[in-house]
């Protein structure tokens with residue numbers, strides 16, 4: 001017998017849950033790409049996208065996933081042979097740095113391990129040592145989806161400004177745009193990349209690169225940019241859909257239009273607050289279970305945790321077993337322990353993650369916590385019972401939780 005039959009919940013950190021309204025918006029006959037509704041939608045779409053990133057700059061839209069957006073950001077700002085400084089707090093910063101290396105860019109890596117935080121003193125040391133300003137960009141990840149560590153960008157901007165260092169500040173905001181607070185302009189970020197399939201609640205397939213005028217100047221100074229990734233035309237809504245870089249991503253645009261309407265109807269501040277409360281409910285349940293068992297939140301300091309994804313350690317092979325139980329008996333799929341493997345646990349079977357980004361609410365998160373508590377019981381994994389009750393207290397306002 002399986003208890004999993006019913007509506008499933010893909011509780012992994014991307015792709016995320018796609019709202020029915022977004023799916024319905026995409027379910028239509030192919031639209032005319034030359035004139036009419038689709039091209040007419042583009043100026044409003046770019047305006048509303050920029051509101052999500054909190055920027056008055058530009059946005060280039062690609063038919064790609066996040067990896068494409070990574071490539072695009074570098075292709076328009078840093079030439080092969082030039083140098084960047086990468087600040088790593090997990091798997092994804094390392095991934096972005098490999099994209100840079102493959103483009104012939106020299107990477108100077110400061111690795112803060114799986115869970116951070118970024119040590120500003122060490123960053124300052126590196127920047128001071130770069131008196132000749134070899135670094136064209138400082139690259140960091142807002143929320144590292146593997147470790148669930150969240151980094152602040154305003155202190156990095158302050159550091160660059162204090163030292164008079166001209167490097168561009170570039171943010172990978174793929175995991176948590178539209179979930180965790182992110183303010184591109186106020187925080188002094190020059191280039192921000194994201195994708196459609198996490199906080200933006202669409203299927204994978206659109207990559208976005210937001211950039212300001214400083215970054216646009218860096219693009220102009222490059223001798224050549226590969227034509228597909230050149231952001232000049234892709235950031236021009238009137239050109240994007242038709243003339244440049246091939247056919248427009250027709251149905252994704254309709255889905256994104258609906259997702260942006262949902263985001264701005266709710267309001268970004270309300271969305272950030274919803275994610276914060278749901279995340280606290282999750283942390284509180286996990287901390288409670290962990291008092292009498294092996295479960296641990298990967299990021300110890302709540303102030304450094306993302307509100308969109310939570311990485312957990314439980315010991316090999318219990319992470320894998322719990323994931324299996326939840327998908328077989330609860331209809332909920334947990335995330336794997338990405339990038340967390342080590343010598344004793346090469347596959348990361350001792351780790352798992354919750355994705356709680358985008359279209360998620362109380363009943364989904366309490367259902368997720370209830371499913372995990374049932375799985376801990378079924379698998380006889382030691383834990384203190386009652387984590388779900390503690391999570392419910394956070395939701396009801398009876399407790400502020402972790």
Ligand SMILES: *Cc1c(COP(=O)(O)O)cnc(C)c1O
Nearest residue numbers: 065066067092143145174175195
């Ligand atoms: C998901 C993710 C990526 C990769 O995005 P893809 O669409 O899978 O290429 C990169 N960085 C972060 C922080 C992510 O969460």
